[in-house]
Amino acid sequence: MHELATCSSLEADAANVPQGAFRTSTDSNQVDIIEHTFACAEAVEELPMIDQLTRPVLGRLATLEADVADIAAAPVHLLSVAERREALLRLTRLCDQIAAARLRVMAAGDDVAAVDGHHGIASWLAARTRADRARLARETRLAQTLDRRWPLLGAGFADGAVNLDQAHVLVAALDALPGDLPADTVELAETHLVAQAARFGPTDLKRLGRRVLDVVAPQIGEDHERRALEVEEARARQAATLFTRRVGDGTTVVNIRLADTLADRLLTCLNAFTSPRQATGQPGEKVPHYRKLGSAFGALIETLDPHRLPLHGGDATTVIVTIDHQALLTGLGAADVGATGRISASEARRLACTANLIPAVLGTASEVLDLGRTARLFTRAQRKALAVRDRTCRAEGCTIPAPWCEARHRDSWSRAGPTDLANGVLYCSWHHHRAHDPGYTRTTMPNGDTRFHRRE
Incomplete structure (x- = not known):
């Protein structure tokens, strides 16, 4: 509005200039006024065009919001199976297209965040919508990458040919291409992957993305894959972590991050303990698979051969359990397990069957009656x-x-x-x-x- 008012004022000033001034005056001030007036007139002509392009966006959003509200309030249970099927597919595609439109606005949203003092659009949007900031940050990076580097993928995303999950995977695959590839090879890779999005989901596209050069540039694909795998394996080794946290109810939360190959081996071992599908709970109780895996992990630990473990303090890893003689005989009472806590006497008796566990049996005066040997196994x-x-x-x-x-x-x-x-x-x-x-x-x-x- 300020620009319109300024242009109107200049037009009024120009209207007051004598007619002959445009033809005969050589005064530099009048020349400047004339040139500025013509420039302003051109701007005035462009503003309605810009307004025609931008104003419908908010109007169409209002219409879209109203339509979505109508759909949400509709008795969808009255739709036939075929109609619900079609509605689900179309709504899903529409959500992806709306996501693409939102990301285009986010890519151009730095000034929106700056007005309110935020350092980025993700921070601003998280504060306004109470959405997850980390997710919005990932989407912002995706939006900027699509806008700056991958126009064909961005167009497919906007048209609904590529969904949001696929876009994340494809951008990661394209960004991972060697930086010294010819431009035409990179374009071929982008074209090929966007075409594959019509057939494959994110998991398969990730695999295809790793091998895209085998299709578009076989002569360099194998070497690129080898280098990429070596980098990935090195990062996986460096990222390996294990955290434990005592809950306080007799259990410990174990959080492990492993290389995919090691995780697959672990699951193979655990599945050996959970198959065939034998109940691991009370008779008639349906035990969830995650609980079966938890029990299997405990069984795996207990069946490790301690003689094949690295020496720890001069001996293979051994647990010493201190238990009262009467508790050992009756299975009633409790036992101490080093500095880690206490277990029931019945659990100590069970562990004594399979674990490399040495029971220190105490008499009534806490004297050591017997320091057992693992020869009982x-x-x-x-x-x-x-x-x-x-x-x-x-x-x-x-x-x-x-x-x-x-x-x-x-x-x-x-x-x-x-x-x-x-x-x-x-x-x-x-x-x-x-x-x-x-x-x-x-x-x-x-x-x-x-x-x-x-x-x-």
């Missing part, structure tokens, strides 16, 4: 013999195969039960816990199986 040869004999978990009706089971004394080692085949039995992790659970009784069947029964 079944040897590898005995484990193999038990596997041949038992073949599966010996709990009645359990079919967990022997390689996934743990060896246990029928007559507990704490009660002087011998470590031999006659006194040995294989239990899966679930039934091994039940064998040490005072809430269950055990009965040995004529065929050697064990029947568990909950105490009333």
Whole structure:
């Protein structure tokens, strides 16, 4: 409005100049006025054109908001299956197109943030919309990259041919291309990946993006992939972390970041403990897979061979549990586990079957009655013999195969039960816990199986 007012004033001033001044005056001030007047007139002609381009945006947004409100209030449950299917697809495409339009505005939004004293549009928008600032920052970087570097991808995003998730993946793939590639090769790569977005989702596009040079420039693709993988593997090794946090309820939260290859190996090991699909909770309880994996992780730790671990303080990693003699015999009471805390006596008796755990048994005056040795554990040869004999978990009706089971004394080692085949039995992790659970009784069947029964 200020520019319009200024131009109007100059037009009025020019109107007051005598007619002859435009033809005969050589006065420099009048020449300046004439030139400025013509420039202002051109600006006045351009302003309505700019207004025609920009003013409909807000008007169309108002119409769009009203239409969306109508759709949200519509009785969608009355739509047929085919209509709901079509509505979902069209709404999803529309959301992606709106996201593309929003990112275009964000790419040009630095001055919007500056007016209110924010250092970036992501910060400004997070404060106004209460949205996640980190997500908005990622989207801002995406918007600026599309605007400055990848016009074809940006056009596909705006047209709805590429969705937001795909755009993130494709930009990452294109940005990772070597900086010394010819411009025509880069353009071919962008064109190819945008075309693949019509067929593949983000996960597949990430894989295709890594190999795009194999398609558009095979002569350099293999070497680029090798270098990219070496960099990725080095970063993965450097990023490996493990954090633990005691919750205070007997559990610890473990947060691990590993290379994908190591994570795959870990999951393969854990899946060996969770398959076949054997219940790991109470009978009839449906246990979520994440809980099965948690139990499997514990079983994996307990079955590690301590003799194959690096020496720690001159010996393979060993845990010493201090327990009262009476508690060891009855399974009632508690035991100390080094400086880490206390466990129940029944848990200590269970761990004594499989872990490299040394029980320090105390008498009534806390004198050490016995410092046990790990010779109480079944040897590898005995484990193999038990596997041949038992073949599966010996709990009645359990079919967990022997390689996934743990060896246990029928007559507990704490009660002087011998470590031999006659006194040995294989239990899966679930039934091994039940064998040490005072809430269950055990009965040995004529065929050697064990029947568990909950105490009333």
